[in-house]
Amino acid sequence: MTLRKAIALIAHDQKKDDLAAFAKSHEQAMKAFPIVATGTTGARIIDACPDLDVTRLKSGPLGGDQQIGALIATGDVGLVIFFVDPLTAMPHDVDVKALMRLAIVYDVPMALNRATAETRLKALA
Numbered sequence: 001m002t003l004r005k006a007i008a009l010i011a012h013d014q015k016k017d018d019l020a021a022f023a024k025s026h027e028q029a030m031k032a033f034p035i036v037a038t039g040t041t042g043a044r045i046i047d048a049c050p051d052l053d054v055t056r057l058k059s060g061p062l063g064g065d066q067q068i069g070a071l072i073a074t075g076d077v078g079l080v081i082f083f084v085d086p087l088t089a090m091p092h093d094v095d096v097k098a099l100m101r102l103a104i105v106y107d108v109p110m111a112l113n114r115a116t117a118e119t120r121l122k123a124l125a
């Protein structure tokens with residue numbers, strides 16, 4: 001991991017199109033940061049934004065959310081953008097909750113929808 005803290009990108013399945021479009025429209029701003037992403041989300045971001053420096057972790061249900069939580073705990077993540085699907089039950093809901101908890105514990109900004117993500121990226125620029 002570089003000295004610059006990473007932006008973590010995560011999206012539930014129903015929100016992956018939205019996050020890929022969001023990343024495309026903010027590619028320039030995000031290019032200055034290493035990106036970490038859960039597995040399937042990361043593949044979508046790499047497709048949409050080939051110039052971004054994306055490290056793909058495990059898929060969310062297989063531990064990817066927890067890996068991002070661990071990176072928060074080690075101080076390697078400076079911003080989490082997580083497009084959450086509020087209408088679908090997830091088998092790994094406890095992992096998502098644990099990730100949110102660590103973002104709170106370590107006071108790392110966590111954008112859970114596009115409107116918040118826009119404000120956070122503007123703040124970074």
Ligand SMILES: O=C(CO)COP(=O)(O)O
Pocket residue numbers: 010011012013037038039040041042058059060061064065092096
């Ligand atoms: O499930 C997720 C977040 O909880 C996202 O994982 P994927 O990016 O692998 O779909």
